[in-house]
Amino acid sequence: AQSVAQPEDQVNVAEGNPLTVKCTYSVSGNPYLFWYVQYPNRGLQFLLKYITGDNLVKGSYGFEAEFNKSQTSFHLKKPSALVSDSALYFCAVRVHNFNKFYFGSGTKLNVKP
Amino acid sequence: GAGVSQSPSNKVTEKGKDVELRCDPISGHTALYWYRQSLGQGLEFLIYFQGNSAPDKSGLPSDRFSAERTGGSVSTLTIQRTQQEDSAVYLCASSSSQLAGSRGDEQFFGPGTRLTVL
Numbered sequence: 001a002q003s004v005a006q007p008e009d010q011v012n013v014a015e016g017n018p019l020t021v022k023c024t025y026s027v028s029g030n031p032y033l034f035w036y037v038q039y040p041n042r043g044l045q046f047l048l049k050y051i052t053g054d055n056l057v058k059g060s061y062g063f064e065a066e067f068n069k070s071q072t073s074f075h076l077k078k079p080s081a082l083v084s085d086s087a088l089y090f091c092a093v094r095v096h097n098f099n100k101f102y103f104g105s106g107t108k109l110n111v112k113p
Numbered sequence: 114g115a116g117v118s119q120s121p122s123n124k125v126t127e128k129g130k131d132v133e134l135r136c137d138p139i140s141g142h143t144a145l146y147w148y149r150q151s152l153g154q155g156l157e158f159l160i161y162f163q164g165n166s167a168p169d170k171s172g173l174p175s176d177r178f179s180a181e182r183t184g185g186s187v188s189t190l191t192i193q194r195t196q197q198e199d200s201a202v203y204l205c206a207s208s209s210s211q212l213a214g215s216r217g218d219e220q221f222f223g224p225g226t227r228l229t230v231l
Contacts, residue, residue, distance in 0.1 A: 036222075
């Protein structure tokens with residue numbers, strides 16, 4: 001069965017510090033991996049995706065994520081957090097040749113001034 | 114329009130009533146998804162449409178839930194005899210991806226419909 005795990009319900013960081021939001025996955029086949037962000041009272045917005053190639057992918061708002069095949073992980077990172085990054089972050093996986101997406105349970109990121 | 118739209122934005126109904134939720138995907142997008150997001154929960158897949166293919170209904174929680182997509186565009190999610198546990202935000206997303214050999218085309222989400230069943 002395909003699944004995505006976000007082990008942390010909440011991540012707290014101070015503004016200016018680096019942040020990491022963790023995601024691990026379990027799929028049979030080659031994964032396509034995604035990160036989405038949901039701001040309060042807003043719809044989900046696409047941040048970045050890994051399809052193939054360079055394991056480090058860069059996305060919107062200065063976020064990046066590293067695909068690690070051996071650890072089946074796709075952690076979201078940002079070198080310097082902003083208060084405005086505070087939101088709910090979802091990791092998702094899709095398997096090649098299948099269109100169904102599997103979402104993690106979400107991680108609430110709190111960035112404090 | 115430029116993005117995915119959903120209506121209504123909020124719906125309050127009484128237990129036992131039927132409701133219809135509408136989704137207008139991005140023009141030209143062949144794939145359409147419905148998800149349910151309960152308070153404090155992640156996204157729960159409900160149903161997926163791809164072009165003219167039979168929909169993937171594997172995520173529908175009960176036979177009270179159904180969805181259709183007319184003309185490969187607008188979709189309606191219907192919940193019959195609503196229950197309090199149906200209260201959630203219902204999200205629609207569309208994608209331009211094709212089936213075989215598809216690349217990782219991302220989904221574009223609508224703002225959701227917040228359903229409250231009293």
